[in-house]
Amino acid sequence: MITFSNVSLIYPQSTKTILEDLSFQIEEGEMVLVMGETGSGKSSLLRLINGLVPHHTGGILAGDISVDGISTRTVKPGSLAHLVGIVGQNPINGFVTDIVEEELAFSMEALNFAPDVMRKRVEEVLDLLSLSALRNRSIATLSGGEQQRLAIGAALVMHPKVLVLDEPTSALDPIAAEEVLSVLHRLVHDLSVTVIIAEHRLERVIQFVDRIIFIEGNGDTSIGTADEILKNSDLVPPIVKLARALNLSEIGTSVREVRRQTEDVRSKEYVRPSNTPTHTSTAIEISKVSHSYSGKTALNGVSASINHGEIVAIMGRNGAGKSTLLHSIVGLHSPQAGEIRVDGVDPTTLKGAERRKSIGYVPQEPSDLLFASTVSEECALADRSNDLTPGSTASLLNRLVPDISTHAHPNDLSEGQRLALVLSIVLSGNPEVLVLDEPTRGLDYRAKNLFAIALREYATQFNRPVLLATHDVELVAELADRVLFLAEGEIVADGTTLDVLLSSPAFAPQVAKVMSPKPWLTVSDVVHAIEGQS
């Protein structure tokens, strides 16, 4: 269906070759994962398939790409619209109309389809993706998962043979992500659609894919089945790490496979590890906080206290009130009822330098804080505003990501580097409390690991609390001491990470699913338990 023959891609003014001499074929009805570190060229590879690269972006392309026998060289991306459906990283940015039905019809209108054909196809897609109930809704009011399904639907009305998706689940909570992936699975199996998908969170997609294209970042690319590629890769999901740690003969990609191989591990009795030291002195006190936006309740009588030295994850579905709670804690608005104290102070009263010393906040879009034209300028600004000796922020950054180029424009950094930059700027104020909103979107495993180490260091070294809202179950398992689980603006669970994650099947990490009913969340939990026993 898709043939790449000797494809090389390089962008002008860039010293790095994105792809070099890449050749492969993808058959009809195959589901292929494109993986690689952030900034390695996954999106470029995806957009080569319908010719958006280089027709829309520029760049020098050698070799030939053909889709269903048509070479992308000779036609514009729009002429492939009936053949290739593409769903971008942020579907909301690609919507053209404001009503669900009209969005679905847009492509067909543009290609002058007859009205009766359009009606039929819109109905088909509404049913296929269970969007019927939303047909007359305004797109702006849809949830993240619904928007993602709509974007897939808008591509599917053209009956494309190939569907290309760029990180379709990165902004979604685990349940919404599962919905989207099961839709893709059905398309591949029932309709023989060829699906190409790029994703960082391998644990979510790995069980569905037939083959993997691994872009190694230095121009090299390897293609093979999941087993072949993951055997030698650094970027692996926890389930593969587990198989390696236990020296299993085969690398399994689904929970079921690995469960079968680890029966003997689970059957033994283990000593339960002694509980981690409890933190007792309160840093953040939240009492009976309620807040609503234009009549819609976002928080409803939330009470919790967060202690010094504790890393607390706030989880819950999209729209459960996580961001509102964080905003109340950092003092963006005073809650309509109840009160919040951060180290005894009302956070809404904090200003300027005093604020930088009290609360460090990393927003959902880290780039909101960046406006200097180089990394070093940005660091110098942070030094100045916090009265630090010049170079302090830069050295902090250097510890997080040693290979960062200080002359680069912040916008040209990879996601992981940009997050590290913002984190070091925020930490340069030496805040008493660190609050982060969805920090790991778009990070690969390596970047996520560095990030987790930095947060852990901050919490233990200074005995200060870290609060983060996230959908990333695996990160929470590795990092958090405690989880607050929100639903419909109320706290439905508040307990240790172990208790909360194990009690909910949708939010359980991979290792826990494999090792259930043993109380282990991460590979190191398993290794510790086995070592402790022998």
Next chain:
Amino acid sequence: MKKPLHPLTLWICAILLAIGVVALDNAFIALAIVGAVALLVYIRRDGSPWQRSFALSIRIGLTILAIRTVVGILIGVPIPGTNLFTLPILDLPSWMPGIRIGGAVTLERLSSSLHEGVIIATMIALFGAATSLTSPHKLLRVTPSFIYEIGITLVIATSVFPQLATSARRIRTAQKLRGFEKLELRSIAIPLLEESLSRSLQLASAMDARGYGISRKRSRYRPIPWLMRDNLTLLFTSVLAVAMVTR
């Protein structure tokens, strides 16, 4: 709720009424029309984002009214009549004859200033109501296809523009939380510009990938029909406007 009128009907009615209001030049009837239109907008409210434009147009109208009245009282040719109060007269150089700042404020002068302000504000409110009753995207769909190219530029503009306000607020908030209290243009403009540029590019490439501009002709998924209701509404408004103009 009944189906809304055709977008063009609403716009033509707004224009006709505006002509009528100007021709009739009666502030009380103008205010009555604003009242009726406000009632219509209130009944038709559905929580859509463009709905807010009516309230905005009223606010702009009131601002203009206030400025017009203040300026009318302060500057201008005196109109004789009942004296309300007297302001101190500002001495102007001799090469500016015929203009007076301050002086006696008569009831007639006040009412004529107010009157003009009300007429202007009414026109703005009428167009604000038309905007708030029809989605800009819907209006684009009924525009003739030969100006469609302009339409699509408007699609990008209208979808990026509301985003701009949201993004600006988000960036401002993030920076305030970093402890930067002073509003610096550069610190907001640069992230905002970067974001809106990349958004527009993403939208353009999405439209490109979905086949926009490949076919010269374009079909309509759900054409907006022109109904008897539209004819009747137009007829009624035309009669009203003619009556207002000929009086």
